[in-house]
Amino acid sequence: MIQNLLNNCKRITKNNKPLKPSYINIIKNRLHVVLQYAVELEWLDKNPCDFCKVISKIHPKDNYVFSITNIKEIYSCLKQENIYDDIIKFQLLTGLRIGETLMLTVNDINFKENYIDINKTVTKINSKNVIGTPKTKNAYRRIYINQPIKEIIDRNLKTHLLFSMNDTYVNKTNIRLRLKQVLKDTPYCHLTLHDLRHINSSLLLYNDGDLKNISSHLGHSSIRVTSDIYLHTTQEANAKLSLNIESIFNELAK
Structure with a gap:
C-alpha cells in the first residue's frame, strides 16, 4: 500500500511538473517517522516504509x-x-x-x-x-x-x-x-x-x-x-470487447 502511494506520487504534479524523487523521499521519510511511532506503541509489528523504495525513474513500460x-x-x-x-x-x-x-x-x-x-x-x-x-x-x-x-x-x-x-x-x-x-x-x-x-x-x-x-x-x-x-492497452481493449459482446447479448435477450 505504501509502495503504491510512493509510485503514484510520480504521477502527481507540483507547479505542473512531475514530483522529483528527492521530494518523494521527503514524503517517505515523514511517513516513516509517523509509522515508527506506531511501532513503538506496538500498534504495528514493523514499519512498512522499511520495505519501500523510491524508484528514481518510472519503469519505461509505465x-x-x-x-x-x-x-x-x-x-x-x-x-x-x-x-x-x-x-x-x-x-x-x-x-x-x-x-x-x-x-x-x-x-x-x-x-x-x-x-x-x-x-x-x-x-x-x-x-x-x-x-x-x-x-x-x-x-x-x-x-x-x-x-x-x-x-x-x-x-x-x-x-x-x-x-x-x-x-x-x-x-x-x-x-x-x-x-x-x-x-x-x-x-x-x-x-x-x-x-x-x-x-x-x-x-x-x-x-x-x-x-x-x-x-x-x-x-x-x-x-x-x-x-x-503494449500489453496494458491490449488488455483494456479486450475488456472493452468483452463488454461490447455482453451488451449485444443483453439486447438479444430482450
Missing part, C-alpha cells in the same frame, strides 16, 4: 501508452513551423525511429502513390554520421503519407534529404533540446524522442489497429515485442 488527451496536449505545444518542430511532428505522425527519419531522402518518397520506404538509418559515432541498415529485417517497411505528413514534406524537402540544415543531417541533439524546450513546464517535460514512437502507436491502438499491423508499422522484430510493450 509510460508507453498515452491517452488521446495527452496526445492532443503534446501536439498543441508544437505551434511553430520550424524544422525542429516539423521533425517532432513527423515523429508523432509516423512512429519512425529518429535515425530513420533523419536518413530519409527524396528517392525514398513516392509522391504518386503516397508512401515512404524505410530502408536505412543514420547514427552519429565519434562525431561522424554513419549510414547503416535498419535495426531489424522487419524495420525495412513502407509507411503511407497522410495530409499532415505531406504538408511537412512540402515545407522541408529542399535537398536530397527530407530534413537537412546546410545540406547535411540535422543534429539529433538539437531536436532533443527543442523537444525539452517546447514541453518545459508541462507534465510531459520528461518525454524523449523515442517516446514519440509510443505516442504514434497509441494513436494506432485507439483507432482499433491490430497488433500485427502496428508491429509492421513500427518495424518491430516480432509481434511479440509489440504485444509485450
Whole structure:
C-alpha cells in the first residue's frame, strides 16, 4: 500500500511538473517517522516504509501508452513551423525511429502513390554520421503519407534529404533540446524522442489497429515485442470487447 502511494506520487504534479524523487523521499521519510511511532506503541509489528523504495525513474513500460488527451496536449505545444518542430511532428505522425527519419531522402518518397520506404538509418559515432541498415529485417517497411505528413514534406524537402540544415543531417541533439524546450513546464517535460514512437502507436491502438499491423508499422522484430510493450492497452481493449459482446447479448435477450 505504501509502495503504491510512493509510485503514484510520480504521477502527481507540483507547479505542473512531475514530483522529483528527492521530494518523494521527503514524503517517505515523514511517513516513516509517523509509522515508527506506531511501532513503538506496538500498534504495528514493523514499519512498512522499511520495505519501500523510491524508484528514481518510472519503469519505461509505465509510460508507453498515452491517452488521446495527452496526445492532443503534446501536439498543441508544437505551434511553430520550424524544422525542429516539423521533425517532432513527423515523429508523432509516423512512429519512425529518429535515425530513420533523419536518413530519409527524396528517392525514398513516392509522391504518386503516397508512401515512404524505410530502408536505412543514420547514427552519429565519434562525431561522424554513419549510414547503416535498419535495426531489424522487419524495420525495412513502407509507411503511407497522410495530409499532415505531406504538408511537412512540402515545407522541408529542399535537398536530397527530407530534413537537412546546410545540406547535411540535422543534429539529433538539437531536436532533443527543442523537444525539452517546447514541453518545459508541462507534465510531459520528461518525454524523449523515442517516446514519440509510443505516442504514434497509441494513436494506432485507439483507432482499433491490430497488433500485427502496428508491429509492421513500427518495424518491430516480432509481434511479440509489440504485444509485450503494449500489453496494458491490449488488455483494456479486450475488456472493452468483452463488454461490447455482453451488451449485444443483453439486447438479444430482450
